[in-house]
Amino acid sequence: SITVSRSRATANGGYDWAVSFHNVNSPGTIAVLGSFADVPGGIVTVATTAERTTALAGYLGLAFRGVDFDDFFPVDATAEEFEAILESHNGMRDVRVTRSDPTSNGASEYRVTFQSLFDAGGVPLITDV
Known part of the structure; x- marks a missing residue:
């Protein structure tokens, strides 16, 4: 479920809005697509005050070019571990993997x-299984 609330009007006629998601199946990201404030000095800000979700755990299976990988990889795999699993697949050559901070x-x-000329051009998606 989602709760939305709005403050009383501020001195310049603006409002503060609060949107709260109450289960882990709610969307994880909300983007401000634009600001239609036409009041001089009007601003739009977004702040995440708390994130309460279940920690990820387990393993993920992948397929590339329609062939499943032999190994599953942990969802918290390092970039090096993920790269080694990808390069063990028969349909894949030299790859470089980077990982964002958790x-x-x-x-x-x-x-x-994909760093191999074998994979130059359009490469199909790596899919989960």
């Missing part, structure tokens, strides 16, 4: 760069 629930983003 979020409060342990989630990370992995970026895979």
Whole structure:
């Protein structure tokens, strides 16, 4: 569920809005797509005050070019571990993997760069299984 509340009007006629998500299935990211404030000095700010989600745990299976990987990898794998698993796949050559810092629930983003001319051009998605 989601709770939305609005403050009383401020001195310049603006409002403070609070949006709270109460379960882990709610969207994780809200982006401000634009500000329509036409009051001189009007601003839009977004702040995350608390993140309360279940920590990630377990393993993930992947497939590339329709073939499943032999190994599963832990969801908290280092970039080097993930790279080694990717390069063990028959359909993949030399790759470079970087990993973002984990979020409060342990989630990370992995970026895979294909470095082989074999994989030049459009490469199919790596999918989960």
